Amino acid sequence: xxIEIGIDPSAYxxxxxxxxxxxxxxxxxxxxxxxxxxxxxxxxxxxxxAGLKPSQVDGMLAYQNGDxxxxxxxxxxxxxxxxFYMDIFGGGSSVEALIGVAMGAIEAGxxxxxxxxxxxxxxxxxxxxxxxxxxxxxxxxxxxxxxVYGWTSAGQRYAMSFMRHMYDYGTTSEQVAAVxxxxxxxxxxxxxxxxxxxVTVEDVVNSRMxxxxxxxxxxxxxxxxxxxxxxxxxxxxxDCRHVPALxxxxxxxxxxxxxxxxxxxxxxxxxxxxxxxxxxxxxxxVGPEDIDVTGxxxxxxxxxxxxxxxxxxxxxxxxxxxxxxxTIELGGRRPNNTSGGALCxxxxxxxxxxxxxxxxxxxxxxxxxxxxPDGHKQHTFDYRxxxxxxxxxxxLSTNLGWAGPDKGSALVMRRGTR
Amino acid sequence: MAxxxxxxxxxxxxxxxxxxxxxxxxxxxxxxxxxxQKFQFFPRGVCSHCLGxxxxxVDSPGRGVVxxxxxxxxxxxxxxxxxxxxxxxxxxxEEGVRMMTNxxxxxxxxxRIDMPVKVTFEEATPxxxxxxxxxx
Numbered sequence: 066x067x068i069e070i071g072i073d074p075s076a077y078x079x080x081x082x083x084x085x086x087x088x089x090x091x092x093x094x095x096x097x098x099x100x101x102x103x104x105x106x107x108x109x110x111x112x113x114x115a116g117l118k119p120s121q122v123d124g125m126l127a128y129q130n131g132d133x134x135x136x137x138x139x140x141x142x143x144x145x146x147x148x149f150y151m152d153i154f155g156g157g158s159s160v161e162a163l164i165g166v167a168m169g170a171i172e173a174g175x176x177x178x179x180x181x182x183x184x185x186x187x188x189x190x191x192x193x194x195x196x197x198x199x200x201x202x203x204x205x206x207x208x209x210x211x212x213v214y215g216w217t218s219a220g221q222r223y224a225m226s227f228m229r230h231m232y233d234y235g236t237t238s239e240q241v242a243a244v245x246x247x248x249x250x251x252x253x254x255x256x257x258x259x260x261x262x263x264v265t266v267e268d269v270v271n272s273r274m275x276x277x278x279x280x281x282x283x284x285x286x287x288x289x290x291x292x293x294x295x296x297x298x299x300x301x302x303x304d305c306r307h308v309p310a311l312x313x314x315x316x317x318x319x320x321x322x323x324x325x326x327x328x329x330x331x332x333x334x335x336x337x338x339x340x341x342x343x344x345x346x347x348x349x350x351v352g353p354e355d356i357d358v359t360g361x362x363x364x365x366x367x368x369x370x371x372x373x374x375x376x377x378x379x380x381x382x383x384x385x386x387x388x389x390x391x392t393i394e395l396g397g398r399r400p401n402n403t404s405g406g407a408l409c410x411x412x413x414x415x416x417x418x419x420x421x422x423x424x425x426x427x428x429x430x431x432x433x434x435x436x437x438p439d440g441h442k443q444h445t446f447d448y449r450x451x452x453x454x455x456x457x458x459x460x461l462s463t464n465l466g467w468a469g470p471d472k473g474s475a476l477v478m479r480r481g482t483r
Numbered sequence: 484m485a486x487x488x489x490x491x492x493x494x495x496x497x498x499x500x501x502x503x504x505x506x507x508x509x510x511x512x513x514x515x516x517x518x519x520q521k522f523q524f525f526p527r528g529v530c531s532h533c534l535g536x537x538x539x540x541v542d543s544p545g546r547g548v549v550x551x552x553x554x555x556x557x558x559x560x561x562x563x564x565x566x567x568x569x570x571x572x573x574x575x576x577e578e579g580v581r582m583m584t585n586x587x588x589x590x591x592x593x594x595r596i597d598m599p600v601k602v603t604f605e606e607a608t609p610x611x612x613x614x615x616x617x618x619x
Binding site (some may be wrong): 140209212213214215216218220224225226228229251266273274275276277278281325326328329333407472 | 563584
């Protein structure tokens with residue numbers, strides 16, 4: 066850890082802000098609802114989960130790709146009087162970065178408590194693959210030299226990074242298939258996951274090829290849903306319902322040195338974590354070895370692998386072993402995406418993975434374990450199918466958000482106290 | 484509308500007109516900065532290495548190697564429907580720049596990283612010809 070980032074560590078906002086509320090809609094294919102109606106539902110659930118009233122929320126941040134309503138009507142529907150709001154463009158890696166933006170807005174005195182949400186009809190509305198209607202849009206700008214060659218979908222955009230990783234480090238399809246296997250096990254213990262069936266490595270590598278080397282089961286779901294989190298200061302967090310998930314450190318949207326067309330520069334088999342990790346771990350005051358549970362974004366199986374590797378959870382080039390040796394499964398040293406993630410639970414552009422880690426740090430994951438007299442889950446730590454998915458005594462989590470190999474965000478959260 | 488939709492084609496503009504004009508003549512040209520002598524792809528108004536604006540066009544022999552690639556098994560646009568599976572690749576040219584292309588004229592499953600390739604040209608429409616690459 067040698068990169069000088071030019072900021073006094075004492076100036077960080079480490080553990081001064083927290084996520085106090087989380088909420089979501091059902092993960093579906095065919096919501097029958099507008100993105101506005103789903104956002105209202107998810108934000109409502111998050112505010113109620115926090116134990117807050119709408120009058121205690123005065124900030125809103127939302128992100129989208131021209132596929133969702135803006136935050137102002139959502140705030141209006143909920144009777145929220147905004148002192149601050151912003152709608153930005155983005156998909157994966159937006160939520161972690163916006164958590165940092167929310168902290169900055171509160172720190173600047175612009176507002177006191179911020180809801181961040183993403184609402185998308187990612188299956189029944191505008192689909193992520195940029196097929197259909199979107200494919201017919203004019204070719205211009207930086208698409209001039211890309212789309213004319215059929216380079217369009219997320220799978221095509223990222224597959225070439227994995228192809229080169231296989232070449233540079235000997236990583237195999239079977240190794241990254243283990244990510245889908247692990248996440249399917251986790252999803253089988255998550256009643257709200259859309260895909261709860263456990264799969265094998267053979268199921269993944271024998272599924273049809275979509276864009277080599279990515280098979281169908283290497284790719285995440287497309288679903289309709291809204292998801293939300295509530296960010297406030299640690300002082301206000303004390304009045305909320307749950308143990309707060311303190312924000313230890315955040316980076317984002319960090320980039321590779323060149324973002325005009327990353328495949329044209331630098332090592333293709335390295336993702337942005339390589340450039341962002343010093344800042345992240347220095348901000349959080351911990352290292353990857355201290356982390357109990359991760360949420361490495363699984364748009365594809367290999368994105369989980371590549372990010373864990375580049376943020377330093379294993380040595381460069383050893384990500385294939387790391388994700389296939391049991392480490393990332395429940396019961397392993399450091400489970401990843403215990404909800405089942407985008408590969409199995411539902412596709413929400415990252416908020417769901419933050420929600421899951423907040424629940425992990427509360428020690429109150431919503432699995433099928435019995436509820437005790439205190440209203441909290443009595444976790445069995447029996448991870449067999451249909452069982453528990455709580456990580457024992459989880460204290461620290463990391464989310465690694467992927468906007469591409471060249472752009473991303475990361476978040477370290479710590480279990481707080483009431 | 485045509486019976487068979489053609490692939491999406493570029494709409495040349497100020498910075499790229501010369502590139503597409505050359506492609507129609509079956510020539511691959513690259514931009515080089517007169518100040519720092521570095522190449523850049525794709526064409527733009529400013530050198531992204533040194534911010535110089537004295538950019539010149541240089542003919543390229545169009546030789547390079549496959550840096551990475553994917554084989555697309557689904558058509559992202561109806562214009563690609565009769566081509567699947569097709570290869571999308573990044574070529575590292577001898578000049579040092581990398582460019583996106585399709586790798587054509589071979590079995591997609593025979594494409595390998597570091598495989599030598601050379602430029603070829605595909606007349607996408609009467610106005611637009613696309614530089615493509617094929618095994619050397």
